[in-house]
């Protein structure tokens with residue numbers, strides 16, 4: 001019987017591996033592994049990924065006789081060639097073994113790493129909190145991405161200009177009898193600034209998004225950061241053609257040339273009146289950069305940390321982020337955060353991530369006077385409370401740590417300071433109309449649901465944040481990470 005070296009015999013179980021982790025590429029010997037990747041399954045599933053796929057030796061292209069005897073009439077030259085091929089095949093087999101071992105180790109590591117999930121309605125600040133984690137744990141990587149955010153900040157600015165120009169346009173409907181203080185100057189500004197919108201449309205087309213999208217959005221896992229950074233493509237998902245088109249559609253020069261027009265528009269009292277009467281408060285809206293026009297439109301502009309944190313990109317789908325702490329006592333420690341799209345239509349895609357998540361970071365903006373974009377009949381805070389209820393009582397999350405972030409406290413302060421009364425929106429509210437009482441009122445409502453609906457008793461953990469304030473949020477982020485790690489350790493010791 002021929003010797004098969006380390007290879008399994010027919011029917012024997014061979015290497016066990018999740019096939020989708022391996023990228024095969026042809027080589028003179030058939031196939032070899034060129035890259036180990038992780039499947040696009042939710043992080044909760046990864047630890048349990050199917051490592052029990054069996055190869056049958058006969059079907060397995062990697063196995064075969066390593067030193068079979070040659071035919072009796074084999075020449076010296078044929079024998080040398082055959083032995084060389086056999087040695088090469090063994091080398092390939094050893095490489096495969098090493099790769100499989102690495103995959104297994106990496107998967108084990110993933111299984112042990114802490115997994116967090118960011119939840120909350122759209123625009124609650126999930127991605128902003130994520131950026132605070134990146135700033136705290138992977139600051140080198142965060143700074144490397146500065147160039148990517150330049151385009152996003154520019155598009156946020158263009159989007160704000162579009163909102164203003166749309167508001168102006170609705171004022172000068174041809175047959176309107178209403179008096180308007182808008183004149184020729186505003187029409188000229190409209191005419192001169194409208195070409196900027198083409199950059200927004202081009203960006204959406206390049207990233208295969210709806211060209212009519214209302215604001216800047218990106219699809220999770222689309223390699224958008226790599227496309228925007230100009231790095232060589234990491235996978236077939238990255239689009240080098242897209243990169244060329246992005247260079248062609250760079251708005252930097254046009255923005256620089258338009259700076260006076262933009263300032264003239266934003267500082268115009270008649271324009272401010274129109275915005276006020278239409279109830280548009282751009283200062284409180286996503287990705288607000290109109291107060292920084294002169295700086296942001298400079299040719300050599302590079303976004304600051306604060307700009308990056310404030311820049312708005314709507315999340316579509318679920319984006320998983322792998323953190324390897326870059327410095328400090330926990331250098332090298334790993335954890336995962338999944339960031340989800342929060343609009344109502346995106347919520348069903350959250351469920352697969354509930355399976356073995358360690359902590360949910362739930363963002364509830366203190367926006368008592370606003371309604372949902374996708375359904376203007378629904379109050380934002382009421383929607384957050386209902387979502388929180390559903391999470392507290394979810395059986396899959398019964399053993400998960402829930403952390404509530406009452407976010408956008410700065411906007412709450414501004415809203416109350418401008419004289420808006422909470423009672424007008426929340427009839428059951430009878431306390432003073434100040435930040436402390438209002439925050440306490442909503443926190444108590446969240447706490448009550450948490451206490452009543454949790455299947456097992458668990459501590460109520462909450463923070464009051466303004467996620468764009470990176471200094472204050474850094475401290476929160478470090479405390480949250482530390483407490484989750486401790487809880488996890490305590491849990492695993494109990495097991």
Ligand SMILES: Nc1nc2c(ncn2[C@@H]2O[C@H](COP(=O)(O)OP(=O)(O)OP(=O)(O)O)[C@@H](O)[C@H]2O)c(=O)[nH]1
Pocket residue numbers: 120121122123124125126127128129284285286287288309310311312313314315316340341342343363407408409410411465466467468469
């Ligand atoms: N003023 C203020 N703005 C905030 C705060 N937190 C987030 N923002 C801004 O609100 C906008 C929306 O925040 P995101 O983090 O993108 O919201 P999200 O929850 O990820 O939204 P989706 O991806 O659509 O689900 C961004 O422009 C942020 O800069 C805050 O505490 N205060």
Ligand SMILES: [Mg+2]
Pocket residue numbers: 126127128313314315339340341
């Ligand atoms: Mg987001």
